[in-house]
Amino acid sequence: MLPAAAARQNPPPTPQSAELAVVFEQVSVRFTTERGTVTALERIDLALPRGSFLTLLGPSGCGKSTLLRVIADLIEPASGRATVLGDRPQVARQNRDIGFVFQDAALLPWRSALQNVALPLEVGGGKAKAGPRSARDLLQLVGLGGWENAYPHELSGGMRQRVAIARALVSGPKLLLMDEPFGALDEITRDRLNEELLQVWMSTGTTIVFVTHSIYEAAFLGQQVLLLAARPGRVRELVQVDLPVPRQLAMRESAEFVALAAHLRRVLEGC
Numbered sequence: 558m559l560p561a562a563a564a565r566q567n568p569p570p571t572p573q574s575a576e577l578a579v580v581f582e583q584v585s586v587r588f589t590t591e592r593g594t595v596t597a598l599e600r601i602d603l604a605l606p607r608g609s610f611l612t613l614l615g616p617s618g619c620g621k622s623t624l625l626r627v628i629a630d631l632i633e634p635a636s637g638r639a640t641v642l643g644d645r646p647q648v649a650r651q652n653r654d655i656g657f658v659f660q661d662a663a664l665l666p667w668r669s670a671l672q673n674v675a676l677p678l679e680v681g682g683g684k685a686k687a688g689p690r691s692a693r694d695l696l697q698l699v700g701l702g703g704w705e706n707a708y709p710h711e712l713s714g715g716m717r718q719r720v721a722i723a724r725a726l727v728s729g730p731k732l733l734l735m736d737e738p739f740g741a742l743d744e745i746t747r748d749r750l751n752e753e754l755l756q757v758w759m760s761t762g763t764t765i766v767f768v769t770h771s772i773y774e775a776a777f778l779g780q781q782v783l784l785l786a787a788r789p790g791r792v793r794e795l796v797q798v799d800l801p802v803p804r805q806l807a808m809r810e811s812a813e814f815v816a817l818a819a820h821l822r823r824v825l826e827g828c
């Protein structure tokens with residue numbers, strides 16, 4: 558049995574809609590190709606409180622990236638309704654309330670770290686709003702103080718991802734979507750970035766939705782872990798993680814964390 562302190566399966570009290578960053582009501586997404594129709598998401602319900610940290614965990618093809626893309630207004634549901642920051646996803650996108658970080662940092666090689674972070678403020682004729690923190694402050698926040706003038710080829714993979722996180726935060730988004738951002742990094746670097754990301758989350762108050770294949774990453778980062786099953790992509794379980802914050806890596810050796818990871822693994826094996 559899983560200790561109650563680490564996780565519980567009952568949903569927390571439902572917050573009022575104004576306090577919710579993302580709401581999905583019976584959201585389904587289908588893709589039609591020459592090979593037929595794939596149901597990438599089937600009747601997904603979700604109510605994500607503002608300021609929270611949700612991790613999405615599940616096998617390849619269970620719809621994790623599709624779910625992020627619905628939030629980001631890159632895909633429209635076939636049925637059901639998605640609400641982001643109290644309005645249609647399109648409104649959140651147009652207001653630049655959403656930041657995105659992918660597995661590939663995709664920095665411009667001819668621009669310094671600082672210039673890469675500032676880039677979103679320049680596109681669209683420089684009309685983009687700046688967030689509460691400057692590009693320089695954000696580089697400091699992600700542990701790259703002193704590296705402002707370095708070019709991407711001078712930075713390690715982990716440092717490039719730090720720049721990508723700072724860039725995603727420069728317009729002060731209320732919602733940060735992260736699609737396996739540390740998936741290509743070695744384990745030690747990933748661990749360090751996990752700890753740092755939690756600090757960024759706590760100091761900015763940004764709501765984060767984070768896709769991962771890693772049980773340990775999902776459990777360490779998330780306040781909630783949404784477990785998805787494939788074909789069709791559907792919710793298997795929403796697990797509340799009651800581990801205290803701030804979290805340090807050593808916490809992964811605690812009985813609570815080990816039991817939580819074992820629980821997530823059991824559910825995943827049934828997916």
Ligand code: ADP
Nearest residue numbers: 588590595597616617618619620621622623624
């Ligand atoms: P995950 O991120 O969990 O690996 P995805 O969201 O990428 O899963 O994909 C979910 C399902 O939808 C998969 O079966 C995938 O092949 C299919 N799919 C995703 N995007 C497209 C697309 N643009 N066209 C056709 N099928 C797609």
